[in-house]
Amino acid sequence: MGLQEKADAQTPLGVYFHIPFCARPCDFCAFYQKEPRRGDIERYLEGMEKELALVSFDQSVETVFWGGGTPGLLSARDLRRLGKAMLQHFSSPPSEWTVEMAPSTVKADKITILRDLGVTRISLGVQSFRPEMLEILGRSHSREQIYRAIEIIRHQDFENLNLDLIFSIPEQSLAMWLCDLEEAVALAPQHISTYNLTFEEDTALWLRREKGQTKGKTETEEAAFFEKSAEFLPANGYGQYEISNYSRPGFACRHNLNTWNMSQWAGFGPSAASQYQGWRYANVSSLDQWLAGLNEGKPQQVDRQLLTPEILFADSLIFGLRTNRGVDLPALRDRFKPDKVDFLPLDELWEALREEGLLEVSPNQCLRLTNKGLLVADGVAADILTKLDEKPAVC
Ligand code: SF4
Structure with a gap:
């Protein structure tokens, strides 16, 4: 293995x-x-x-x-x-x-x-x-x-x-x-x-x-x-x-x-999305095409993407911040080891969000959006992706 x-x-x-x-x-x-x-x-x-x-x-x-x-x-x-x-x-x-x-x-x-x-x-x-x-x-x-x-x-x-x-x-x-x-x-x-x-x-x-x-x-x-x-x-x-x-x-x-924790899920049926064994993909959104693929032994999948530590790290941040528990940043870094991520721009973002009253940052680097921050979570997600200069597919 x-x-x-x-x-x-x-x-x-x-x-x-x-x-x-x-x-x-x-x-x-x-x-x-x-x-x-x-x-x-x-x-x-x-x-x-x-x-x-x-x-x-x-x-x-x-x-x-x-x-x-x-x-x-x-x-x-x-x-x-x-x-x-x-x-x-x-x-x-x-x-x-x-x-x-x-x-x-x-x-x-x-x-x-x-x-x-x-x-x-x-x-x-x-x-x-x-x-x-x-x-x-x-x-x-x-x-x-x-x-x-x-x-x-x-x-x-x-x-x-x-x-x-x-x-x-x-x-x-x-x-x-x-x-x-x-x-x-x-x-x-x-x-x-x-x-x-x-x-x-x-x-x-x-x-x-x-x-x-x-x-x-x-x-x-x-x-x-x-x-x-x-x-x-x-x-x-x-x-x-x-x-x-x-x-x-x-x-x-x-x-x-x-x-939201970026675990694994296997999707079945037309249009079902999966994140499984290191890949993210979706079945084709058509009953006929989905069946045709299965009948030929070649499942028709779209948006196939190899998952990198950087994609999983970014998506865990984005979806984690939508939860009330927030994210434990050091634990997330430890889990995914996203070597290609430059953390300085992100640290600047956390500081700016904190000053606007949108984010709480604990001394041990746990991040949590405030109620005001949850209201603009989509905007925060866009900011994170800009800072990472990478746009993983939304799952
Ligand atoms: S049309 Fe959409 S929202 Fe309405 S029952 Fe079907 S899947 Fe649900």
Whole structure:
């Protein structure tokens, strides 16, 4: 075993499945997804079995995340088939296994199968409890379906439930956002994710904004929404551990923490991204092309990049600073040994950010963005890359 392989074998491994089917696209969504045509789901399942057969994991898989798309569009039987195909390749069950579900797809038979397979965590795409906000987002579920879905999930004794919420929706006021937060907290999930709406190019929402039919929030308004969550959720027992993520003690999402910590993850399914065995890459974003590659025994991957200590160091800094724990700079240097990095420009950046009240620097060089700093984390990331004069691909 070479040095790099030894280092990789010690790095926690996660597995991501992309299930690319949605009944209809939401108006804000830029993920790869498609409406399933006759036979698509069967072809997808066969493809996943083929893709899994290409990999032999030489270490245990710690966490699993099934996202999409809408995993819940698969029938209970198909969910079982996919889960069993995956577990066959593991030496032991993962300690955390999340499945994303859209409220309209939650049915008792599917949740029973997921629980029996060993799924530990359900992430429910609520986005908002207000019908008019769901309408603006183009979501295809109702408020009643959210409550019904939670009842079904709870009935199967799932103890780890996440609710996804979106803020900065056009026509959403701060008071409306607070109502969504209050309603989420009243449901007592273990985890709440809050995402700032972005207008991704070519989505229906983006087109409406281009035509002047809707408008986004200003930076100041976005900051007010963010601050409202950062104030309300911790006051109600949900600690913030990353810009968009809050949890009850002990319920932070380990899969995501491993990703932000630049561990390893192996992605399966069209458009799934991987960072595995020293490489970063993504599967092609097309069901047909992905299947064609697998049928020829040549998986079609894009954006393949050899990971260097410098790339991993930069990305650990950037993603680590998005967490409330921050980064232990000496430990990071020790871990990656990024010999080609000149630390002087970075030290100047830390000093400038500290003077602006955006960063706290402890005497032993632990860095942590302040609340004000978290608001401009994307700008800080751009500054870091400029100082490093290197632009690793965003994972
Ligand atoms: S359900 Fe999820 S993946 Fe599908 S269109 Fe909506 S946001 Fe995108």
